[in-house]
Amino acid sequence: MKTYLLKGGIVGSLLIVVYIIIFTTASWKSGSSSPEADSSRHDVLERKLDRVERTLKKLAKLIEESDKKSSTKELVKSVGQEKQKIVIPKLYPDSILFEKWGDGLSEQEQKEAEALFHLYGYNVFLSNQLPLDRKLPETRDSRCWTKKYPKTLPNVSVVLIYVNEALSVIQRAIRSIINRTPNHLLKEIILVDDYSTYNDLGEGLENYIGEIHKEQPGLIKKVRHNRQMGLSQSRLTGCEHASGDVVAILDAHIEVAEGWAEPLLARIKADRTVVVSPVFDKVHFDDLHVERYIPASHGFDWALWCMYESFGKEWYKMDDESRPGKSPSVMGIFAADRVFLGEIGGLDGGMTVYGGENVELGIRVWLCGGSVEVVPCSRVAHVERAYKPYAPDLDSAMRRNALRAAEIWMDDYKKNVIIAWNLPLKNHGIDIGDVSERKELNEKMKCKPFQWYRDNVYPSLEKWDNILGYGMLQNNLLKKYCVDQGAVPGNIPILYECNFMQPQLCYYNTESEIIIGGLKSHKYNNNRCLVDPGSGSYPTLQDCQVAKQNQLHMHWDFKQGEAIRNKATQRCLEVAQGENLFYALIIQQCSGQSWRIQHLFTSF
Numbered sequence: 001m002k003t004y005l006l007k008g009g010i011v012g013s014l015l016i017v018v019y020i021i022i023f024t025t026a027s028w029k030s031g032s033s034s035p036e037a038d039s040s041r042h043d044v045l046e047r048k049l050d051r052v053e054r055t056l057k058k059l060a061k062l063i064e065e066s067d068k069k070s071s072t073k074e075l076v077k078s079v080g081q082e083k084q085k086i087v088i089p090k091l092y093p094d095s096i097l098f099e100k101w102g103d104g105l106s107e108q109e110q111k112e113a114e115a116l117f118h119l120y121g122y123n124v125f126l127s128n129q130l131p132l133d134r135k136l137p138e139t140r141d142s143r144c145w146t147k148k149y150p151k152t153l154p155n156v157s158v159v160l161i162y163v164n165e166a167l168s169v170i171q172r173a174i175r176s177i178i179n180r181t182p183n184h185l186l187k188e189i190i191l192v193d194d195y196s197t198y199n200d201l202g203e204g205l206e207n208y209i210g211e212i213h214k215e216q217p218g219l220i221k222k223v224r225h226n227r228q229m230g231l232s233q234s235r236l237t238g239c240e241h242a243s244g245d246v247v248a249i250l251d252a253h254i255e256v257a258e259g260w261a262e263p264l265l266a267r268i269k270a271d272r273t274v275v276v277s278p279v280f281d282k283v284h285f286d287d288l289h290v291e292r293y294i295p296a297s298h299g300f301d302w303a304l305w306c307m308y309e310s311f312g313k314e315w316y317k318m319d320d321e322s323r324p325g326k327s328p329s330v331m332g333i334f335a336a337d338r339v340f341l342g343e344i345g346g347l348d349g350g351m352t353v354y355g356g357e358n359v360e361l362g363i364r365v366w367l368c369g370g371s372v373e374v375v376p377c378s379r380v381a382h383v384e385r386a387y388k389p390y391a392p393d394l395d396s397a398m399r400r401n402a403l404r405a406a407e408i409w410m411d412d413y414k415k416n417v418i419i420a421w422n423l424p425l426k427n428h429g430i431d432i433g434d435v436s437e438r439k440e441l442n443e444k445m446k447c448k449p450f451q452w453y454r455d456n457v458y459p460s461l462e463k464w465d466n467i468l469g470y471g472m473l474q475n476n477l478l479k480k481y482c483v484d485q486g487a488v489p490g491n492i493p494i495l496y497e498c499n500f501m502q503p504q505l506c507y508y509n510t511e512s513e514i515i516i517g518g519l520k521s522h523k524y525n526n527n528r529c530l531v532d533p534g535s536g537s538y539p540t541l542q543d544c545q546v547a548k549q550n551q552l553h554m555h556w557d558f559k560q561g562e563a564i565r566n567k568a569t570q571r572c573l574e575v576a577q578g579e580n581l582f583y584a585l586i587i588q589q590c591s592g593q594s595w596r597i598q599h600l601f602t603s604f
Contacts, residue, residue: 121385144377154245159238162252187244230353257379273370278378295376297327301521302420304402329362356401471598485517
């Protein structure tokens with residue numbers, strides 16, 4: 001406003017000056033016309049005009065400076081407004097969704113994004129803004145680009161499993177499969193809805209399917225459960241409705257990459273008994289960017305939780321990342337010859353909810369005449385949820401399925417699964433369903449014993465054949481407290497109220513070692529053993545292999561219900577009350593305290 005007044009004042013002054021000039025000139029012309037008067041007036045007028053010219057120059061300079069100041073102020077004001085627009089405080093500073101993402105969102109957008117994140121476990125707000133056919137980064141080894149595959153390959157039925165998945169995520173999965181699978185190879189897409197309750201998966205998804213069927217009639221089949229049955233049964237439903245030569249089981253929160261299908265189908269064409277899996281690249285839950293994962297096999301521990309592992313030495317000797325690698329099991333996303341899968345019993349209908357069914361399938365394939373491979377030239381981008389909102393606790397279902405698989409396929413090694421879940425060897429009380437039909441299948445197929453599998457497929461699994469006792473370790477004086485591994489990192493075991501969690505799992509073996517904090521399932525991992533340092537009052541935990549090499553005092557005499565005495569120092573593991581009135585584990589001269597371990601493998 002001030003700038004405007006300034007300019008107005010200057011313009012007004014100019015108008016006055018011009019008026020004076022005109023008035024003066026007019027007066028001069030209308031006055032006396034004598035030569036002397038004319039000369040005098042002419043001199044006066046010239047001086048006045050000179051002053052007017054100087055005044056006009058000053059006024060022009062003032063106008064120029066005024067415009068510069070005005071422009072600068074407007075620029076500063078504009079930048080300030082831009083900064084004010086961008087810098088918006090985050091409403092959820094403790095939410096993991098906004099740790100690396102979300103700058104510049106309005107408060108309303110933040111609220112919407114956080115609410116959707118709680119519903120789905122990944123960034124649906126962002127997913128809804130991304131194109132359904134977004135381009136994925138190239139993550140294959142360059143040697144994959146030049147591979148030639150047979151002109152005739154088996155066709156594939158792709159099964160997508162979901163429950164309360166975001167509509168845009170399902171749409172993107174479907175679109176990626178259609179765009180990146182050759183038409184003559186894609187027999188059908190089967191959507192298995194495990195009783196979703198979110199509204200947009202009704203009409204919204206049906207409309208999308210309708211649009212696709214205008215161009216490719218009948219391509220998509222949709223099956224809906226009338227109650228929630230879990231991932232295991234949903235996969236079984238998908239297989240039952242598939243009609244293609246090959247069935248590929250995928251999650252719905254995926255995007256297949258270019259050239260994903262041909263490498264899998266080519267391996268199955270070469271050997272119909274091989275079950276194959278792509279490499280999963282990670283889609284981050286917050287900003288949905290794709291991170292390349294290196295090829296790896298799919299292993300498991302004795303609780304049958306699946307995990308990534310390195311391939312065998314023979315794969316690395318080939319020095320060719322485009323080559324398939326043998327795998328002990330599958331992670332849940334796989335492709336198989338549909339007829340062969342039926343011949344070996346399909347998917348186990350006795351598995352429930354989630355967990356263990358994939359490991360069971362991998363073991364069964366190997367034992368009953370097939371093999372499992374990971375094919376690095378096939379890539380699938382998979383959304384890693386921050387958490388599973390539909391199933392926050394999978395332990396009970398996983399435990400049941402693991403015990404079922406062990407009972408059918410693992411022979412004497414089933415004890416290792418029981419120990420891993422810290423259950424009694426006899427009468428564990430877990431209902432694993434009827435296994436008679438699956439055991440008959442085992443005999444009918446003349447499947448190999450599990451010992452063959454461990455020796456030839458998964459030799460890195462520990463045998464666990466030296467365990468005498470396992471579980472919680474308690475002193476007779478404080479039965480509510482258990483030995484606990486204590487803080488990690490750290491190596492001081494403690495007493496803590498019994499909670500039956502892994503940090504309190506202890507093992508006593510035939511080598512007289514006491515292992516605390518869980519027993520490792522693989523030879524490439526080391527356990528931690530209880531050690532008497534030889535001086536001081538407190539025991540320590542040391543890597544068992546390091547303790548053995550350094551000849552530390554790691555061997556203990558222990559019988560159920562009696563003292564725990566170090567063989568070298570003759571000092572005992574006991575409990576005592578400290579200055580802060582808390583009880584602690586100590587090493588001291590034996591005072592007659594006794595210990596009991598939760599489960600006995602054999603009497604000792």
